[in-house]
Amino acid sequence: MNNLMKIIYITAITVCLLFVSCSDMNELSDRFLKKGETTYAALPDSVTVGAGKERVQFEIFITTNRVKTTRIYWNNRTDSVDIEIGNQAGVFYKTIENLPEQSYLFDLVNLDQYGNRSLLYEVSGRSLGEKYESTMINRRLVSLSANNAGNKVLVWGGMDESLDAGYTEISYTNTEDENVLMEVPLSETSTIITDLKPGSLPKYRTVYIPDEMVVDVFYTDFTNASLTYDGDFLLIKSEISIIGYSNQHDSGDNAAKHALDNNYTNRWHTRVGENFPHWMVFDIGGEVLVSRFSIWPSVFGLETGKLFDNRLPATFSLWGRNDEPPRDHLSGEEGWTQLGNYSIEERGGEQTFTIDNPIPVRYLKMSSPNGLNGTTMMVIGEFDIYSR
Known part of the structure; x- marks a missing residue:
């Protein structure tokens, strides 16, 4: 009889505990159901930041038609600008001007038509200026000579293409008294000018391209080619x-x-x-x-x-x-x-x-x-x- 009473007692306590636990769980889930799920807007598919002269340009890929606006933050989110996407998929560009020369960390947030925000999309970029320009060097002209056809031959020194140097420009006056601008790849070790105006000399500069977006190109100053003896070209x-x-x-x-x-x-x-x-x-x-x-x-x-x-x-x-x-x-x-x-x-x-x-x-x-x-x-x- 005593054993039977013990079993009934233990069973009663267990049922009570289960009832209390279930009540607590229901109360917790009810609170979350009343609050509802958090809805996020879609993130950008990809973002590229191009470097320019005291400015940057954004190239933003959106693959959904559920984004109304992209907001860009910088300077610890103290500055921002909006890009209207208009619920369209595509590639969108935005240039931010008047940025002092330095590196930046940008946070991008997409917003949909209901005001929902996406998670942060973080990307870095740089604005360039006088400090960058001070590091640029002009390509070295090894020699300016003449070949046996009477053409003028410029022989170039090598250049490290990893330093953003893109190509060399040659400016000269031709025999028709016209100004000519030639682009010379850095891989080219010698350049022939067939129509240099007698009594004149070419000048040259190096063009720097900071990245593939080509927001701005940068130029060294022109350097005038020179001869050991005025007007006389050493034959090859x-x-x-x-x-x-x-x-x-x-x-x-x-x-x-x-x-x-x-x-x-x-x-x-x-x-x-x-x-x-x-x-x-x-x-x-x-x-x-x-x-x-x-x-x-x-x-x-x-x-x-x-x-x-x-x-x-x-x-x-x-x-x-x-x-x-x-x-x-x-x-x-x-x-x-x-x-x-x-x-x-x-x-x-x-x-x-x-x-x-x-x-x-x-x-x-x-x-x-x-x-x-x-x-x-x-x-x-x-x-x-x-x-x-």
Whole structure:
């Protein structure tokens, strides 16, 4: 009997506890049901922020027709602007002007026609200005020369494309007196101008594009191309052939080819025991106005204390022609037109000589009848040939 009473007692307590628990649970769920579910507007599908000059531009992709407005916050949500979407899917743009130069964190919220808001969409962007412009550098022009067709050739140094540099612009005046603006890719190592106005020079600048949206492009200042000698363009030596010479000491360190190889530290040494005259004939490869000729004394294999090799010609003359000279007429005067006579000083460094009345020639000859201080050998470091 006692056991039966215990069972009835325990069962009664359990039923009471279950009743109280169910009542509490119902009360909790009733409160949430009365409040209702939270409804969110749709988020943007994607957002891109383009960098401009003291401004940014938003490109917002919306893939639903249930967004009425997009609101953009910045400066810790103290500033904002709205974009009307109008319950349409598509791509929407918004430019925020007059933003001081710095990086920004933007929060975007979509609102639907019922006033429901989306969750935050966070994106970063940057506004550019004087600080950015101060980091831009112009591409390096290695050389400005002429080829054997009379065209002008600009050779460029490399440039790091990761620094936002997009391309190079060249501005010049052509032979019709028109201004020309050329775009040169950074991958291009040399540029040919076929119609540069005589007496003028090109200028160039580098264009910077901060990102793919191209809100604004930035430009370095123009740099004027320059020449060592006003109006005279160094001819490209790889296009010029040496077709004859008086002699050479050997075909190694003293070879005649060293007189025109762009290496100013080797030499052409004529044969020991072979006296003047010494000469060399060049095939330029095309008719050009040869306007200047330079001689560089050799600095190869100098004795201690010497600054240059003084086994130079005392005087020399330049000759030109357009028809190919016969092999037996290379050293003589027949068929050649004299361009000038010159004297050389006994000193180191470049000595340059102008041709006062240049005429178009394809073949050029340098010929010397005598040496400085009675030397019988001639030693040359390098020749440079210029044209107009």
